[in-house]
Amino acid sequence: MEISSISRLKFVKSVEIVPARNLDLDDMKNAAELLKDTANVVTAPENPMGLPGIDPVISTFLVAQEYGLIAMPHLTPRDKNRLYIHSQVLTALKIGIRNFFIIGGDPINSKSNSKEVREIDVMEMIESIGKTSEFTKSTMPDITIGSALNPYRENEQQILERKLSSGSNFFISQIIFESVHLRKDWLKNRKFKVSAGFMPITRKSQLDFVSKMGVKISPETLQRLQSAEDVSGTSAKIILEAYEGLKGYVDGVHLMPLGNNKLAKEILECI
Numbered sequence: 001m002e003i004s005s006i007s008r009l010k011f012v013k014s015v016e017i018v019p020a021r022n023l024d025l026d027d028m029k030n031a032a033e034l035l036k037d038t039a040n041v042v043t044a045p046e047n048p049m050g051l052p053g054i055d056p057v058i059s060t061f062l063v064a065q066e067y068g069l070i071a072m073p074h075l076t077p078r079d080k081n082r083l084y085i086h087s088q089v090l091t092a093l094k095i096g097i098r099n100f101f102i103i104g105g106d107p108i109n110s111k112s113n114s115k116e117v118r119e120i121d122v123m124e125m126i127e128s129i130g131k132t133s134e135f136t137k138s139t140m141p142d143i144t145i146g147s148a149l150n151p152y153r154e155n156e157q158q159i160l161e162r163k164l165s166s167g168s169n170f171f172i173s174q175i176i177f178e179s180v181h182l183r184k185d186w187l188k189n190r191k192f193k194v195s196a197g198f199m200p201i202t203r204k205s206q207l208d209f210v211s212k213m214g215v216k217i218s219p220e221t222l223q224r225l226q227s228a229e230d231v232s233g234t235s236a237k238i239i240l241e242a243y244e245g246l247k248g249y250v251d252g253v254h255l256m257p258l259g260n261n262k263l264a265k266e267i268l269e270c271i
Contacts, residue, residue, distance in 0.1 A: 006146070013271065014252065014255070015268075018259065019053065039264075042063060046079070047078075077117070089132045093143075098141055098144060146172060157184075172254045174214075176242060177218070177221050177242060196243065201235040202260050202263065
């Protein structure tokens with residue numbers, strides 16, 4: 001069964017689901033069942049927080065196949081050499097996955113008692129995936145290679161151009177809370193797809209977490225969240241306001257709800 005490509009979507013509504021470290025798919029299926037009518041893409045990280053996790057190729061495929069969503073697993077060079085990367089991509093192509101999100105990955109957690117591999121970096125991995133056709137006896141399908149866009153870096157346009165040259169054709173921004181971070185002329189005049197990345201906040205303690213990730217939040221937005229009685233509701237309003245300010249600048253939204261898929265659904269219903 002072939003799973004559709006993101007390149008065919010007019011507007012991308014993707015949600016990151018983190019599979020639980022248990023031995024069933026109930027959590028993924030429940031999330032997909034909840035989101036299937038509002039989202040069109042499901043993503044999953046690879047060994048998040050540098051700890052052993054459920055393989056994103058298999059987990060996204062299983063729920064995408066059953067619920068009609070498009071699968072876009074995260075892949076990182078952190079844990080692999082070039083040989084395994086090609087093997088993983090071939091496996092994904094074999095089962096119909098045509099979309100990949102390439103990211104550096106979180107540092108290895110000391111509890112894993114392991115070491116990073118990183119035989120190649122993100123840029124080389126993007127380029128290497130495009131050469132997977134050398135190892136398949138079939139005609140290589142059109143694939144979408146997504147990668148991250150950091151709106152907080154001054155030289156991000158140059159870095160993005162290198163990713164484009166390496167083979168990326170779809171980008172998801174790092175978490176933003178205000179539209180100003182993506183309202184850039186070079187993005188408005190783009191010839192590639194961009195999704196705005198959002199993280200709905202459900203607890204005030206999560207603000208410290210996003211701050212450590214390098215996310216910039218204006219004093220006004222920070223005050224709204226810190227003083228809110230309904231943090232989830234206020235966070236949803238902030239995301240929708242940011243999205244309204246990004247019309248014409250982005251081709252989609254990507255939500256990282258940290259397990260609060262009900263809130264993700266409510267936000268997507270308003271987009």
